[in-house]
Amino acid sequence: MGLHNLKPAPGSRKPRKRVGRGEGSGTGKTAGRGQKGYGSRSGAKDRARFEGGQMPIHMRMRKLRGPHMKKSMPFEPFRTHTQAVNLKDLESRFDSGAEVTxxxxxxxxxxxxxxxxxxxxxxxxxxxxxxxxxHKFSGTARAAIEAAGGTVHVIDA
Structure with a gap:
């Protein structure tokens, strides 16, 4: 085994498609471009971000606020990254007097x-x-736990 006898796996490499080489080839006449329209013309740019004429995603997205791009705020400045646990889940999964850590x-x-x-x-x-x-409690959840005789401990993260 050496560099001189390395080659790709059989069937992994295919010859390039040669278009416009006669009707019998399957890609003759219009050469895979279809009939009329922008895409059939020479020089037509099939851009990676082109979405068929619908409003492109970079124009649909929200713009950054602020006087200058570098100084502007991020897209979702008020998003909180927490995972919610509801009181009904605590009620159904834990026994009375349990320590919920x-x-x-x-x-x-x-x-x-x-x-x-x-x-x-x-x-x-x-x-x-x-x-x-x-880590956190909503005000109503805190009040409900304490009203039921329980206690609330906030973990500093």
Missing amino acids: LEALKAAGLGTRKDIPVKILAKGEISKPLTVHA
Whole structure:
């Protein structure tokens, strides 16, 4: 085995398609360009970003705000990266008096995304006293947990 006898796998390389070489070739007459229209003309630019005449994505997208491109704000300045866990999920998965830590949430199939803060939201009801440890709590969720006799611990991430 040496550099002199290396070659591509059989069938992996095909000869280039030679267009405009007679009707019998399958790519004669219009040479694969179809009939009339912009794409059939010589010099027609089939750009990678061309979308058939519909408004291109770079024109559909939101523009950056600010006086200058370098100084402008990013696209989604107020997006928060948290994973939500609702009160109804805590109610159904944990027993009364349980310690709800990040590990316990993960074991229960909640808040499973790695390195993304967990936020407890107030969707659903809670009737059990739970000790809940999470990165963030909505105000309503905090009030509901404390009203049920539980406690809230904010984890500093």
